[in-house]
Amino acid sequence: MSNQHDNSPRPPVAGPDEGPRPPFPLKLDGKVIKGFGRGSSELGIPTANIPLSGLSVGGHEDVDSGVYYGWAGLSPSKATHQHPPHAQSSEYTHLSHHLQETLSGIANDHDANEKGAVYPMCMSIGWNPFYKNTVRSVEVHIMHHFETDFYGSHMNLSILGFIRPELDYVSKEKLIEDIKTDIEVSGRSLAREPYARLRRDPYLLEFEGKGELAS
Numbered sequence: 397m398s399n400q401h402d403n404s405p406r407p408p409v410a411g412p413d414e415g416p417r418p419p420f421p422l423k424l425d426g427k428v429i430k431g432f433g434r435g436s437s438e439l440g441i442p443t444a445n446i447p448l449s450g451l452s453v454g455g456h457e458d459v460d461s462g463v464y465y466g467w468a469g470l471s472p473s474k475a476t477h478q479h480p481p482h483a484q485s486s487e488y489t490h491l492s493h494h495l496q497e498t499l500s501g502i503a504n505d506h507d508a509n510e511k512g513a514v515y516p517m518c519m520s521i522g523w524n525p526f527y528k529n530t531v532r533s534v535e536v537h538i539m540h541h542f543e544t545d546f547y548g549s550h551m552n553l554s555i556l557g558f559i560r561p562e563l564d565y566v567s568k569e570k571l572i573e574d575i576k577t578d579i580e581v582s583g584r585s586l587a588r589e590p591y592a593r594l595r596r597d598p599y600l601l602e603f604e605g606k607g608e609l610a611s
């Protein structure tokens with residue numbers, strides 16, 4: 397965690413091409429709560445926060461801090477109804493045109509319906525050393541453009557791979573640059589068939605009885 401960002405080139409994908417290797421998929425879920433309000437305003441990259449208790453649900457308190465990728469299921473809300481993920485390839489945020497096309501190619505009718513919606517995501521678990529947070533947080537950037545926020549929605553996460561440890565940065569610009577690279581790496585990693593297929597995991601749209609995990 398005390399690692400400092402350097403300028404070495406980053407690998408284009410993370411995790412084996414054959415598919416997720418244990419402990420992945422890691423599953424965790426929780427209600428979307430308010431974070432520190434920096435994601436959108438300071439970084440231009442909104443991140444949906446879920447309580448850290450979401451981690452203990454699956455017995456993953458010991459999960460390493462760092463950046464991960466996978467699929468996120470969101471319970472039905474105004475946000476998920478307005479823009480189903482397969483509506484337009486350009487709805488994917490911060491991704492090159494080619495990757496937008498690839499990811500929209502693996503979207504299907506199961507992705508957004510009255511049960512909710514499934515999206516590609518890139519997330520950080522940790523202390524945000526750049527901001528010197530004193531509590532650990534779970535922050536998820538969904539690679540989709542939403543017209544409204546979705547606080548209060550339930551989010552089911554299937555984490556399929558680890559990208560990198562948390563780093564400290566000399567500037568906000570360097571942090572943003574690395575998060576954008578994380579998003580590209582996530583898109584490329586998820587587009588591989590063994591990972592793309594897990595978008596249809598029924599768990600992602602199971603929300604019944606999960607309200608008690610919300611606080």
Ligand SMILES: Cc1cc2nc3c(=O)[nH]c(=O)nc-3n(C[C@H](O)[C@H](O)[C@H](O)COP(=O)(O)O)c2cc1C
Nearest residue numbers: 431432433434435443520524525526537562563578
């Ligand atoms: C993909 C991704 C990677 C991140 N990597 C780091 C990191 O290496 N170091 C760090 O201090 N914060 C990292 N962050 C966390 C940001 O600092 C955090 O999202 C920002 O503080 C917004 O927080 P807020 O939504 O609680 O306001 C990352 C966030 C995301 C989404």
Ligand SMILES: Nc1ncnc2c1ncn2[C@@H]1O[C@H](COP(=O)(O)OP(=O)(O)O)[C@@H](O)[C@H]1O
Nearest residue numbers: 430431432433435436442443444538545546547
């Ligand atoms: N693509 C997206 N990914 C994640 N959250 C998003 C996205 N688009 C809109 N949001 C909304 O923005 C909120 C996060 O905004 P942010 O500025 O990071 O504030 P805070 O950290 O205070 O919650 C999320 O909780 C969600 O409701």
